[in-house]
Amino acid sequence: MFKKILIANRGEIALRVIRTAREMGVKTVVVYSQPDEGSLPVLLADESVCVGPAASNASYLNIPNILSAALMTGAEAIHPGYGFMAENPDFAEMCGEHGIVFIGPTPESMRALGSKAGGREIAANSGVPTVPGTGVLESVDEALLSAKQIGYPVLLKASAGGGGRGQKVVRTQEELRSAFGQAQEEARLYFGDPAIIMEKFLEEFRHVEVQVMGDGQGHVIHIGERDCSIQRRNQKLIEEAPSTLPDTLRQEILAAGVRLAKFVNYAGAGTLEFIVDRDGNYYFMEMNTRIQVEHCVSEEISGLDFVKLQLEIAAGEGLRLLQEDIVLRGHAIECRINAEDPNKDFRPAAGKIDNVHFAGGPGVRVDSHAYTGYVIPPHYDSLIGKLIVHGDDRDHAIRRMKRALDETVVQGPKTTIPLYIKIMENPFYRRGAVMTNFLKTRMEM
Ligand code: ADP
Ligand code: ADP
Ligand code: MG
Secondary structure (H helix, E strand, O other): OOOOEOOOOOOOHHHHHHHHHHHHHOOOEEEEHHHHOOHHHHHHEEEEEEEOOOOOOHHHOOOHHHHHHHHHHOOOEEEEOOOOOOOOOOOOOOHHOOOEEOOOOOHHHHHHHOOOHHHHHHHHHHHEEEEOEOOOOHHHHEEEEEEEEHOOOOOEEEOOOOOOEEEEEEOOOHHHHHHHHHHHHHHHHHHHOOOOOEEOOOOOOOEEEEEEEOOOOOOEEEEEEEEEEEEEEEEEEEEEOOOOOHHHHHHHHHHHHHHHHOOOOOEEEEEEEEEEEOOOOOOEEEEEEOOOOOHHHHHHHHHOHHHHHHHHOOOOOOOOOHHHHOOOOEEEEEEEEEEEHHHHOOEEOEEOEEEOOOOOOOOEEEEEEOOOOEEEEEOOOOEEEEEEEEEEEEHHHHHHHHHHHHHEEEEEEEOOOOHHHHHHHHHHHHOOOOOHHHHHHHHOO
């Protein structure tokens, strides 16, 4: 096992990695930007290195500074968390060139799967259905022709997009004419790659995703699936495991996920995202080649530590688990606590946390870097913690989540907690009638 690793991330995920590393006796180095100097990961890591000012480009995305920090502190491996460098194959490659292990899949499989176009191609090659759509579109004329075949409305997606950004719904030919160039330009600006793909825009469906682990030698297992249909602006708010899908459909989707990951000889933790419609059709959407924000719900029902598995695979110890070793128990739900005002269109609410008290008791887990007196910097995303509960079944988990939300106090910035309390009481939510348009159609938001 590694003696020391560097964590190229911030916030709750940096803390999450520190916790497992510490339990494993692995020393940690965390990098940070100037405004994050007083953050919990920096206080708890064995060592910390400032890699630049507030702007992500100058700090958390600053490759020379991050690699220097690893070399200077003698870290053998880098855990990228999610976001930032996590899905950057060039960074993974550079780690290798400097004799540092990138904790994640190979640069080759990241390149193959990292873009939405690449993911769709691999899905097609491994016999996994995708949403009707295209590869990378080269021109407006090609886009117009494809839209005619697919049928409006269509969705333009930045092939390199992520975090719910880089998507444009287009309802008519005229709209497409002006939107296409604009989408390319925005994709270039935000993701450094102008490539655009098109998909049929679907109005109502569930987002269901498969958690996989691979050893890079052809052995791939799944650790169940998650439902992440409660979203705003294409970003997840509440996730649960398992999904409420009928068992035959669930098994089919799990098998499709494993097949796809096997196709690229996947190494490490990964997630295959699917759309599941009312009629039980499922379509592969994309693969996230990293640990995911909502990995905790799968950890709770499997009793496994995914960061530990990631470290073991990266250190060359392989993946000793077989599919039949995976036993899933009960039901878990996660609420992402964002410093945002749900009544003002989820406007970010950075600032000082005057007082914070998290829930506890049976079946409650809190992954959060927030503490009383912590000042949430305005430069990064608004996630200040995750409240996770584990219960005997879905109904038990919902009641437990409601109880845990009621116990939690965050004074200072507005948060999404009051919204989650309402959702836990919502009759549609309680009976599992949840699709991605839930907030609009069932909560009038
Ligand atoms: P998850 O599926 O793990 O919930 P999200 O899609 O919500 O992941 O993204 C997690 C974090 O990573 C967010 O901070 C998001 O903004 C960021 N992120 C994900 N993909 C990209 C990308 N391609 N470019 C920039 N940021 C990204
Ligand atoms: P990201 O990389 O930003 O996570 P995804 O392709 O995973 O992008 O899509 C994020 C979310 O956008 C999905 O969970 C879903 O709510 C919505 N979405 C994606 N594809 C479609 C589609 N074809 N039609 C309608 N909504 C979609
Ligand atoms: Mg996604």
